[in-house]
Amino acid sequence: MRFFRPFAVLVLLACLGACASHRGGGGGSAGVPSRGMYKVGNPYQIDGVTYVPQEEFNHVETGIASWYGPGFHSKATANGETYDQGDHTAAHRTLQMPAIVRVTNLDNGRSTVVRINDRGPYARGRIIDMSRAAAEDLQMTGRGTARVRIEQLGAESQAVKEVALNGGGRSEQHAALAQLASGQRSAPVPATVPPPTAAPPPPQQVLIRAEPPPVAPAPSRAGPTIASIASGSSQSGGSFYVQTGAFSTINNATRQRELISSYGSTEIFQASAGGHEVYRVRVGPYTTPDAAGIVADRLKRSGYGEARVVTD
DSSP: OTTHHHHHHHHHHHHHHHHHTTOOSOSSGGGOOOBOOOBOOOOEEETTEEEOOBOOSSOEEEEEEEEOOGGGTTSBOTTSBBOOTTSOEEEOSSBOBSEEEEEEETTTOOEEEEEEEEOOOOSTTEEEEEOHHHHHHTTOTTTSEEEEEEEEOHHHHHHHHHHHHTTOOHHHHHHHHHHHHHTSSOOOOOSOOOOOOOOOOOOOOOOOBOOOOSSSOOOSSSSOOHHHHOOSBSSOOOOEEEEEEEESSHHHHHHHHHHTGGGSOEEEEEEEETTEEEEEEEEEEESSHHHHHHHHHHHHHTTOTTOEEEEO
């Protein structure tokens, strides 16, 4: 184990160097990535589940990993960095940012090392959201998810914390990891090492239902109807939605609905405004405004600037 830790960090640095060669301006202005900050964050609630971020250095967890890519490329992460799908990073619900963890695919034994710089995922049973490059290391991009074990690297996490607290960005953090791996930098020791804590409970499944159109029935002209494109069940649920657009034709609304279908259950609501039919595209429903707000934020970061939380 004494030799494995430097080896794991060297693998991470090699991957980071490789991805830098084909990054293609995935950062901020003029291709320079945002530096971000050291962040733990306050407790927050998503769909009735409370998450309590905390600083840890020995976190171990087993569950399902997913990955996120093109829709979030070049957008801001939770700690203010610029997300680069070619970088080896990941999102976690409670770990401090940045933190270093090793992720092992339990189905094929492949592993990679990533730097936590974002929050999520919130789907049931998922514990980490990997960048595209990290997901490719684990050979999980085709299936979309994988059963994994994550193990935090304590000394490495402490090293990037110190750099971030002193204003250092991703490049400076990578340099500190390289020094640590080569033995030029002594392994930092946290002032206090908290005992292992149980993994947070998986998010509760949100009941998805299709709200009936508030006014006139679907138009009689040829094309899809409101009933045919609404999704969900008839069970009761929340009343908070994320509206991404309002269109004068059902075809345009359907087109946007298809584009955002990966963000959750999508519906089209028909209404009248100024004597004209309007078709509103919405994601949801969600049980709390906080839950809807998270989705609205992700949609805005993906280019849907009109995304906003609404109620019915």
